[in-house]
Amino acid sequence: MKILKDPRFQFFSILLLFLVINLLQSGLTYLFEDEAYYYVWSKNLDFGYFDHPPMVALWAAIGSNFVEEELGLRLLSTISFSFMLWIIWLMIDAKEKWQHVGLFFLLVVSLTFWQVFGFIITPDTPLLLFTALFLLAYKRFLDRENTINILFLGLTMAGMLYSKYHGILVIGFVVISHLKLLQNPRFWMAGLFGLILFLPHLYWQYENGFPSFEYHLKERGKKPYSILNNLTHLINMIAVVGITFPVIYKAFFKQKIKTVFQRSLKFIVYGFFVFFLISSFKSEPQAQWVIVILIPILLVVFPFFINHAKARRWLFILGSIQLGIIMIIRVFFAFPSLSPIELEPHVSQQWIPDLKKNTEGKPVVFVNSYRNASLYNFYTGIETHSYSILKGRKSQYNLNKFEDNIQGKDIYSATQYVKNQPKLAKRYSSYIYGKKIDNYQTFEKVQCFIDSEELSFSSGLNEFEFTLINTYNKNITFDHVRLYGVFQGYKNKIIAKVPLKMEGLVRINPNEQKIINATFEMPLLSEYETINFRVALEFYNLMEGFQGNKVPVIMMNQSTNE
Numbered sequence: 007m008k009i010l011k012d013p014r015f016q017f018f019s020i021l022l023l024f025l026v027i028n029l030l031q032s033g034l035t036y037l038f039e040d041e042a043y044y045y046v047w048s049k050n051l052d053f054g055y056f057d058h059p060p061m062v063a064l065w066a067a068i069g070s071n072f073v074e075e076e077l078g079l080r081l082l083s084t085i086s087f088s089f090m091l092w093i094i095w096l097m098i099d100a101k102e103k104w105q106h107v108g109l110f111f112l113l114v115v116s117l118t119f120w121q122v123f124g125f126i127i128t129p130d131t132p133l134l135l136f137t138a139l140f141l142l143a144y145k146r147f148l149d150r151e152n153t154i155n156i157l158f159l160g161l162t163m164a165g166m167l168y169s170k171y172h173g174i175l176v177i178g179f180v181v182i183s184h185l186k187l188l189q190n191p192r193f194w195m196a197g198l199f200g201l202i203l204f205l206p207h208l209y210w211q212y213e214n215g216f217p218s219f220e221y222h223l224k225e226r227g228k229k230p231y232s233i234l235n236n237l238t239h240l241i242n243m244i245a246v247v248g249i250t251f252p253v254i255y256k257a258f259f260k261q262k263i264k265t266v267f268q269r270s271l272k273f274i275v276y277g278f279f280v281f282f283l284i285s286s287f288k289s290e291p292q293a294q295w296v297i298v299i300l301i302p303i304l305l306v307v308f309p310f311f312i313n314h315a316k317a318r319r320w321l322f323i324l325g326s327i328q329l330g331i332i333m334i335i336r337v338f339f340a341f342p343s344l345s346p347i348e349l350e351p352h353v354s355q356q357w358i359p360d361l362k363k364n365t366e367g368k369p370v371v372f373v374n375s376y377r378n379a380s381l382y383n384f385y386t387g388i389e390t391h392s393y394s395i396l397k398g399r400k401s402q403y404n405l406n407k408f409e410d411n412i413q414g415k416d417i418y419s420a421t422q423y424v425k426n427q428p429k430l431a432k433r434y435s436s437y438i439y440g441k442k443i444d445n446y447q448t449f450e451k452v453q454c455f456i457d458s459e460e461l462s463f464s465s466g467l468n469e470f471e472f473t474l475i476n477t478y479n480k481n482i483t484f485d486h487v488r489l490y491g492v493f494q495g496y497k498n499k500i501i502a503k504v505p506l507k508m509e510g511l512v513r514i515n516p517n518e519q520k521i522i523n524a525t526f527e528m529p530l531l532s533e534y535e536t537i538n539f540r541v542a543l544e545f546y547n548l549m550e551g552f553q554g555n556k557v558p559v560i561m562m563n564q565s566t567n568e
Contacts, residue, residue: 013104017095020111021088024124028084031125033077034340036351041127042380045070045079047402054210056217056402061132061169069127083131087124093138094301097145100309109311109318116325117300118248119293121332129170130297136165137176137298141305144180145267151192160199167204171222176298179277183270214405221400235286242293243279246300249331250324253317257307271302353434354381360431361438362386365418371446373421373548374398378433389415393450395549396492396500396542397423404552409450417446423549443546449482454489454541454554461539464562469525472541472554476514483513488544491526493537494556502529503550506541537561 009015037045047055047063048070054060069081091114095103103110114120123131140162147155166173180187187193211218244251263269278296285291311318338345342352361370361382369389372379379392391412392403403409420430420440427439453475461470476482489511493502506524514520524541531537540554 013107017104017107017110020107021091024091024111024114025084025088028087028125029077029081031336031340032080032084033075035076035125036342036354037076037079037381037384038126038350039354039377039381041079042384043377043402044127044129045384046380048079050406052210053206054214054218056221056400056405058129058170058218059168059207061136061165062127062129065132066127080125080127083123083127084125086131086135087120090135090138090301093135093142094304097138097142097305098308100312102312103308106308106312109321110308112321112325113304113308113311115329115332116248116250116254116321117246117304118250118328118332119246119297120300121336123294123297128294130294133166133169133173133298134301136162136169136173138301140166140173140176141267141271141301144270147193147196148267151190156192156196157199159193159196161203163197163200164203167200168207171218172295172298175278175281176274179273180270182277183273184266217400217405231287235290236283239283239286239291242282242291242296245293246296247303248328250321250328253320253324254303254307257310257314257317258303261306261310268306271306274302275299275306348434354385357431357433357438358382358385361420362388364428364430365420365440365442368442369412369415369417370420370440371412371417371443371548373419373423375420375422376401376403378420378438379403393419393448393545393548393551395423395551396494396498397549400552404450409448412446413448415446416442416444418442419546419548421548424547446546447486448545449476449478450543450545450551450553451477452482452543452553453477454543456539456541456555456557458557460558460560462560462562463528463539465528467525468528469523471521471523473519474511474514474522475519476517479516481513481515484511486546488547489524490542490544490550491524492540492542492550492554493529493531493559494540495537498538500550501537502531503542504529531561 044062044066047060048066051063051067052060055063065082065086066079069083070078072078073081095110098110100106123134140159143155143159143162147159149155163173163177166176247254258272258275263272278299282291282295311321338347339349339351342349342355345352348356358381367386367388369391370379370382371391371393372382373393374395374397376392379390382388383390389412391408392401394400394404418430418440419427420438421427422436422438425437425439427441429437430440431438454472455475456470456472458470463470489506489508490503491506492500493504495501504526506526508522508524511520511522537559538556539559540556542550543553544550
């Protein structure tokens with residue numbers, strides 16, 4: 007039939023095939039742990055969340071309104087992937103592109119990380135779409151600086167930032183590639199429009215005490231330098247491409263720049279490489295942080311492979327091998343019984359049924375496990391909460407009313423830290439422990455504020471003062487609660503905790519602030535470069551939380567333990 011030879015029919019048919027395959031994969035594959043976390047977000051739509059901007063939650067909510075279970079959660083991600091490919095195709099100016107539709111899709115499957123982000127939902131999936139739209143808007147802006155293109159450019163800037171904060175890097179590297187933009191008032195108009203659209207998220211951050219910035223810039227902390235982190239970043243740059251990386255990167259470096267737009271594509275790739283190489287000196291890099299470079303890489307290398315038959319043959323060989331490997335892995339994801347190893351999506355079906363049985367279907371409070379709390383809630387519909395402790399990190403469960411919703415109920419705790427309790431379920435090779443707690447009562451959001459720039463402690467008995475602030479509209483009592491002084495070292499590592507002795511702490515009225523005098527016996531500490539001290543509350547022996555602010559400590563006449 008003549009229509010089968012029409013390159014436009016071929017293009018959209020293959021694009022539809024990608025969509026169908028990804029929809030099937032979405033519906034057949036159990037959730038990854040982070041996906042369940044975004045599901046919890048989608049049930050409480052807002053302009054921001056603890057870890058990321060809100061776009062991923064909005065996408066999950068929209069899809070879930072049309073379809074249930076895993077497919078609904080991932081629906082917009084799978085659709086956006088095919089839409090992104092079409093946007094990329096629109097940006098390719100090569101006259102011969104319609105004669106090389108197969109080559110384009112061979113390149114798509116040769117960029118391995120796309121195969122995962124084509125069917126799961128993470129903040130990276132809307133980021134990929136809005137990055138493609140931003141580059142299209144920028145390309146059109148360079149051609150014609152009219153009102154529509156100015157608004158389009160600003161809209162896509164906001165879309166990237168609402169998806170993931172990495173979007174600011176894309177904008178920044180585009181500006182660096184063409185510094186004359188800073189002298190262009192129309193570009194500033196686009197930026198101002200994008201900023202106005204982004205203001206609701208910034209206001210949300212302000213209202214909530216900038217939790218995302220506090221976490222990403224401070225609480226995650228820095229790690230000691232390790233050359234392994236540098237090597238991990240280099241491996242990530244290879245991993246996002248896959249086994250085709252020799253021919254892909256060779257094509258990228260060899261393809262000559264002819265336009266301002268093409269220059270921006272190379273600057274994005276180089277910029278992400280350098281930025282996260284520098285960050286790897288202080289933190290452990292993750293492969294998905296550089297996922298957006300696949301869009302400019304594809305745009306740069308496609309014309310190269312059109313004009314170089316030898317490189318195209320190698321791409322076909324390596325790309326075909328990679329496609330085969332990817333299809334096998336996809337089958338393993340979807341059908342656990344066929345997989346020779348237990349993959350992340352399979353694990354939830356290992357422990358969730360046992361935990362539900364052993365907790366009598368009651369609400370479950372997970373200790374320092376927002377992922378497990380989210381997965382359990384998704385697959386059982388049972389109410390959960392994640393209790394944050396100093397050994398771990400805060401999460402969205404610290405912001406919404408998860409704690410309020412579970413007060414006064416008979417619940418079970420679920421922890422991997424307190425092991426002198428019954429085993430409730432097995433996850434991977436370790437156990438989830440827990441116990442039943444009747445009439446669960448906590449107040450995790452109470453604040454214990456030490457109003458000092460630093461504290462001086464010495465051996466023996468020490469005394470200090472802090473303000474206990476009841477942030478709740480209810481009386482709080484201190485049954486099932488212990489107050490500790492916690493010493494923390496490098497990267498918030500807990501090096502000691504001591505029980506605090508106080509008098510008269512029985513009850514605090516709603517929104518009351520009470521000055522507390524506390525004493526404790528100084529523990530014997532090893533030498534540390536920095537030591538911080540804070541007050542923490544421990545409910546039901548579930549370990550210490552984040553109630554107190556950190557204050558630097560000066561040790562006076564402190565013995566050391568080598």
